[in-house]
Amino acid sequence: MGDLFPFIEGGVTAAKGFKAAGEHLGIRKNRSKRDVALIVSDAPCSAACCYTRNLVQGAPIAVTRAHVADGHARAIICNSGNANTCNANGVEIAEGMCALVEKYTGVPAGDVVVASTGVIGQPMSLEPFEKGMKKLAAGLDENGGHHAAKAIMTTDTVAKEVAVEFTIGGKLCHLGGISKGSGMIHPNMATMLCFITTDVAIAPACLQAALSDVVKDTFDMLSIDGDTSTNDMVTVLANGLAGNEEITADGANFATFKAALYQVCAKLCRIMAKDGEGATKLLTCTVTGAKDKPTAKLVAKGVICSTLLKAAVFGADANWGRVLCAIGYSGADVDVSKIDVQFISPAGVVSVCTGGSGVPFSEEDAKKVLSEDEIDVSVQLNAGNAQAVAWGCDLTYDYVKINGDYRT
Amino acid sequence: MGDLFPFIEGGVTAAKGFKAAGEHLGIRKNRSKRDVALIVSDAPCSAACCYTRNLVQGAPIAVTRAHVADGHARAIICNSGNANTCNANGVEIAEGMCALVEKYTGVPAGDVVVASTGVIGQPMSLEPFEKGMKKLAAGLDENGGHHAAKAIMTTDTVAKEVAVEFTIGGKLCHLGGISKGSGMIHPNMATMLCFITTDVAIAPACLQAALSDVVKDTFDMLSIDGDTSTNDMVTVLANGLAGNEEITADGANFATFKAALYQVCAKLCRIMAKDGEGATKLLTCTVTGAKDKPTAKLVAKGVICSTLLKAAVFGADANWGRVLCAIGYSGADVDVSKIDVQFISPAGVVSVCTGGSGVPFSEEDAKKVLSEDEIDVSVQLNAGNAQAVAWGCDLTYDYVKINGDYRT
Numbered sequence: 001m002g003d004l005f006p007f008i009e010g011g012v013t014a015a016k017g018f019k020a021a022g023e024h025l026g027i028r029k030n031r032s033k034r035d036v037a038l039i040v041s042d043a044p045c046s047a048a049c050c051y052t053r054n055l056v057q058g059a060p061i062a063v064t065r066a067h068v069a070d071g072h073a074r075a076i077i078c079n080s081g082n083a084n085t086c087n088a089n090g091v092e093i094a095e096g097m098c099a100l101v102e103k104y105t106g107v108p109a110g111d112v113v114v115a116s117t118g119v120i121g122q123p124m125s126l127e128p129f130e131k132g133m134k135k136l137a138a139g140l141d142e143n144g145g146h147h148a149a150k151a152i153m154t155t156d157t158v159a160k161e162v163a164v165e166f167t168i169g170g171k172l173c174h175l176g177g178i179s180k181g182s183g184m185i186h187p188n189m190a191t192m193l194c195f196i197t198t199d200v201a202i203a204p205a206c207l208q209a210a211l212s213d214v215v216k217d218t219f220d221m222l223s224i225d226g227d228t229s230t231n232d233m234v235t236v237l238a239n240g241l242a243g244n245e246e247i248t249a250d251g252a253n254f255a256t257f258k259a260a261l262y263q264v265c266a267k268l269c270r271i272m273a274k275d276g277e278g279a280t281k282l283l284t285c286t287v288t289g290a291k292d293k294p295t296a297k298l299v300a301k302g303v304i305c306s307t308l309l310k311a312a313v314f315g316a317d318a319n320w321g322r323v324l325c326a327i328g329y330s331g332a333d334v335d336v337s338k339i340d341v342q343f344i345s346p347a348g349v350v351s352v353c354t355g356g357s358g359v360p361f362s363e364e365d366a367k368k369v370l371s372e373d374e375i376d377v378s379v380q381l382n383a384g385n386a387q388a389v390a391w392g393c394d395l396t397y398d399y400v401k402i403n404g405d406y407r408t
Numbered sequence: 409m410g411d412l413f414p415f416i417e418g419g420v421t422a423a424k425g426f427k428a429a430g431e432h433l434g435i436r437k438n439r440s441k442r443d444v445a446l447i448v449s450d451a452p453c454s455a456a457c458c459y460t461r462n463l464v465q466g467a468p469i470a471v472t473r474a475h476v477a478d479g480h481a482r483a484i485i486c487n488s489g490n491a492n493t494c495n496a497n498g499v500e501i502a503e504g505m506c507a508l509v510e511k512y513t514g515v516p517a518g519d520v521v522v523a524s525t526g527v528i529g530q531p532m533s534l535e536p537f538e539k540g541m542k543k544l545a546a547g548l549d550e551n552g553g554h555h556a557a558k559a560i561m562t563t564d565t566v567a568k569e570v571a572v573e574f575t576i577g578g579k580l581c582h583l584g585g586i587s588k589g590s591g592m593i594h595p596n597m598a599t600m601l602c603f604i605t606t607d608v609a610i611a612p613a614c615l616q617a618a619l620s621d622v623v624k625d626t627f628d629m630l631s632i633d634g635d636t637s638t639n640d641m642v643t644v645l646a647n648g649l650a651g652n653e654e655i656t657a658d659g660a661n662f663a664t665f666k667a668a669l670y671q672v673c674a675k676l677c678r679i680m681a682k683d684g685e686g687a688t689k690l691l692t693c694t695v696t697g698a699k700d701k702p703t704a705k706l707v708a709k710g711v712i713c714s715t716l717l718k719a720a721v722f723g724a725d726a727n728w729g730r731v732l733c734a735i736g737y738s739g740a741d742v743d744v745s746k747i748d749v750q751f752i753s754p755a756g757v758v759s760v761c762t763g764g765s766g767v768p769f770s771e772e773d774a775k776k777v778l779s780e781d782e783i784d785v786s787v788q789l790n791a792g793n794a795q796a797v798a799w800g801c802d803l804t805y806d807y808v809k810i811n812g813d814y815r816t
Contacts, residue, residue: 056736056744056764086732088765120729121766230733307715308811315812321528324494325638328464336464356464357496358529397805403716404723 004166004259007267011145011161014176015199016241017042020144022151025132027081027118034151036129037178038136039076039195040105045237047073047113048208050215052232058083059090060114061233063098067110071204073237075107076195077114078152080180082124084116085230096126104137113235115193117154117180120230149178152193155277155402156180162267166260168253171244173200175260181224181272194219194234194268200257201240202247210258211236218265221297221390223305224276236261273391274374278398282374283313286389289381295332296381296388302330303377304392313375314394318343318366320352323377338382345372412574412667415675419553419569422584423607424649425450428552430559433540435489435526442559444537445586446544447484447603448513453645455481455521456616458623460640466491467498468522469641471506475518479612481645483515484603485522486560488588490532492524493638497532504534512545521643523601525562525588528638557586560601563685563810564588570675574668576661579652581608583668589632589680602627602642602676608665609648610655618666619644626673629705629798631713632684644669681799682782686806690782691721694797697789703740704789704796710738711785712800721783722802726751726774728760731785746790753780 013020018041022034047068051061067073077097084090094116098109116124139147149159163176177196202210215234240246247253274282285303290296303309306326312319323341327334341353343366350366351359369375421428426449430442455476459469475481485505492498502524506517524532547555557567571584585604610618623642648654655661682690693711698704711717714734720727731749735742749761751774758774759767777783 054733054736055740055742056732083729086729086761086765119727120733121761122729123766230729230736311808311811314808317812319527321491321494321530321638324464325462325528328462328638332463334463353494353529357494358531395808395811397808400719400722400803400805400808403719403803404725 003263005164005263008163008165008174010163011149011176012039012178012195012197013142013145014163015174015197017199017239018197019140019142020148021136021139021141022144022147023132023136023139025136026128027079034147035081036077036079036132036136037148037151038101038140039148039197040107040140041074041197041237041239043239043241044072045074045239046071046202046204046207048204048211048236050211050234052230054230056085056230058085058116058231059087060084060094060116061231062091063094064113064115064233067098067112072111073113074111075101075105075113076235076237077101077112078116078193078195080117080152080154082116082118082122083120083231084124086121087124093124093126097129100129100133104133115231115233117152117193117231145176145178152178152180154180156275158275160268160271162264164260164263166256168200168244168256171242173242173244174198175200175264177264177268179268179272181275192232192272196236196264198236198238199240199242200238200247201242201244202238202257206247206249206254207236207238210254210261214258214261214265218262218269221301221388222269222273223301223392224273269391273393276393277402278396279393280373280396281313281394283310283392283394284389285377285379287379287381288387289383290386291384293386293388295334296386298330298332299327299334299379299381300388300390302326302332303379304390307395310392310395313370314396316367316370318350318352318363318370323379324353327379334381335383340380340382342378343369344376344378345369345374347372411671413572413671416571416573416582418571419557419584420447420586420603420605421550421553422571423582423605425607425647426605427548427550428556429544429547429549430552430555431540431544431547433544434536435487442555443489444485444487444540444544445556445559446509446548447556447605448515448548449482449605449645449647451647451649452480453482453647454479454610454612454615456612456619456644458619458642460638462638464493464638466493466524466639467495468492468502468524469639470499471502472521472523472641475506475520480519481521482519483509483513483521484643485509485520486524486601488525488560488562490524490526490530491528491639492532494529495532501532501534505537508537508541512541523639523641525560525601525639553584553586560586560588562588564683566683568676568679570672572668572671574664576608576652576664579650581650581652582606583608583672585672585676587676587680589683600640600680604644604672606644606646607648607650608646608655609650609652610646610665614655614657614662615644615646618662618669622666622670622673626670626677629709629796630677630681631709631800632681677799681801684801685810686804687801688781688804689721689802691718691800691802692797693785693787695787695789696795697791698794699792701794701796703742704794706738706740707735707742707787707789708796708798710734710740711787712798715803718800718803721778722804724775724778726758726760726771726778731787732761735787742789743791748788748790750786751777752784752786753777753782755780
């Protein structure tokens with residue numbers, strides 16, 4: 001799972017023909033916090049989306065589903081500070097946001113992807129958009145990706161931007177994205193908000209197939225707190241300005257595109273997990289030797305979701321019994337007596353369990369390994385060749401603090 | 409779900425013919441902490457057990473399964489401080505504990521229920537039992553229930569004992585239990601350790617049927633942190649000394665017995681939830697108006713398991729959107745647009761959501777209601793007559809503190 005392609009600057013405006021902006025329009029009280037992002041393509045785009053599987057879904061999800069039903073879109077509008085969910089007039093407001101994008105950018109409302117993130121069930125008004133959309137649209141810039149990344153942040157402490165470049169059929173292509181965490185994240189379809197743009201020419205059905213596949217191995221394998229949000233969405237817009245022959249079927253070009261998409265999404269997962277609410281450490285679980293992929297995934301997700309393990313990792317306590325315990329209730333069909341467990345970090349490797357039983361290890365070494373800020377729990381099931389990775393973080397005092405008083 | 413029978417003192421020694429003891433034998437370093445409990449019946453007992461569904465199970469579970477396979481047992485031995493799980497010689501040690509019970513009490517080793525709780529994967533020795541079992545057995549007392557309750561405590565802050573009295577066929581009967589939490593608790597079969605004794609005469613098959621049914625509505629509906637332990641077990645011993653005609657089939661007497669068992673288990677759930685690791689508040693979710701019982705249970709469990717809601721309750725923040733969100737991902741098939749939500753506590757009732765959308769409420773009143781130490785989230789689904797209740801607690805700084813350094 002090494003990185004195939006070079007990372008580049010630019011995030012969501014790294015690809016040709018995309019402009020972005022992020023401004024404070026007044027959804028949030030804090031004037032220094034940008035709260036609305038706008039992303040627009042110069043040319044029509046193939047569009048693909050994955051949505052939260054929560055039964056309770058924000059009004060923007062319903063509106064976006066309708067707008068991308070034809071496989072095309074050209075702009076994305078997203079606010080933070082209010083989820084526009086469980087509001088009686090939510091659809092009206094989401095439609096209104098799209099209409100204002102049309103008014104000030106010329107992109108038809110039916111080609112606009114709309115998203116909201118923030119508190120659920122708070123009244124929301126269209127007024128800030130009516131007043132500020134003109135300014136937002138005027139700020140669209142081919143270097144505006146960073147402002148857009150900042151505007152979609154909620155409790156995130158860092159803006160999240162990743163982009164890569166690669167070639168398809170001799171043409172230089174770009175693919176980049178922005179995302180926001182950092183709580184209410186749990187593997188269940190796309191988690192959190194993520195907007196990706198690319199200049200690759202690709203048919204809508206292929207774009208959707210690539211996204212749906214990649215999401216299963218990336219955003220579905222990311223958990224901060226076990227809560228699946230109501231507003232999660234991953235969107236990819238592909239405008240074809242790289243000039244490659246349009247990808248219309250499986251094959252080498254499709255594989256290259258998917259690899260680039262995977263690399264960007266996996267990197268965003270790492271960044272989001274490390275910036276999980278209150279997190280001090282990135283916690284990954286790498287499972288190898290599974291009899292099949294579903295088993296590997298169940299085990300990896302079970303481990304990174306364990307509240308007790310997350311707290312132990314915060315305390316740099318090598319409580320590996322909690323790893324075994326989590327595997328045991330993960331729902332995976334595994335032979336416990338074959339399991340080996342190691343804790344790995346830049347400070348070294350500590351073997352703690354072999355064949356399902358504890359092995360002696362140096363508490364001092366373990367403390368050193370677990371005191372780093374990127375910890376991998378390596379689980380070898382010794383039952384086959386399938387593998388999986390999942391991303392999470394430690395559970396800290398600050399998670400409780402942030403979420404004990406998020407709304408007021 | 410009101411209480412049908414009067415609560416009495418005595419816990420696990422409230423029923424006739426049961427003696428108990430709890431001593432420090434040296435499993436734990438802290439000499440002032442009792443760490444082994446012993447419970448013995450004067451007469452042979454029908455026995456029933458429910459076990460954790462974790463694939464990783466402590467050695468004592470395997471030994472107990474074998475010992476109660478014939479539906480009978482007469483004694484219970486349980487240590488805290490070491491889970492005797494993921495140890496290569498675990499079964500040997502658990503068998504050794506039972507043999508020592510036989511040596512000093514005369515109860516055959518094959519009639520002994522054995523349990524352990526504490527850190528997983530730590531080496532364990534039989535030596536403290538060899539040295540101390542004589543003293544423990546000598547201390548068996550018909551008022552010893554409280555010492556036994558103290559000896560099984562781990563991170564619990566209070567000993568957990570409940571007993572009731574009731575009549576069957578004109579005979580006065582007693583049923584009481586002790587249990588220990590308080591972390592690694594999640595609805596999935598029996599959670600935590602719970603030992604119940606009764607002087608009712610009841611056939612083993614009826615006893616198991618009653619326990620299995622009651623567990624589904626009590627311990628299965630209790631979650632502290634989403635982690636299902638490897639060592640959970642609920643055991644009931646019934647020695648028949650109340651002198652009632654033996655219950656051998658469904659009917660009025662069986663119903664009375666089951667109601668008493670439910671009352672004790674439900675009360676223990678409340679006590680355990682309120683004493684959950686780091687908890688400052690008991691959080692219950694009462695679901696009414698469900699189309700069927702499984703739906704009601706899924707919703708109730710989903711709500712009390714939400715990490716985000718638990719943190720909000722700690723902060724007395726009426727973030728009801730998290731209730732809707734949790735219902736949405738609970739897996740229950742519900743019509744979101746019909747859901748009403750209220751927060752209820754001794755300080756009053758606050759309606760926050762009607763028909764799936766927010767309603768205006770006083771933040772001041774909500775703060776007052778949520779500042780109490782027992783909070784009920786009342787969810788009305790308006791889709792039928794089924795109902796369920798689940799028990800949990802808030803998520804606090806202290807949970808993180810306790811679990812960041814539990815082992816060392």
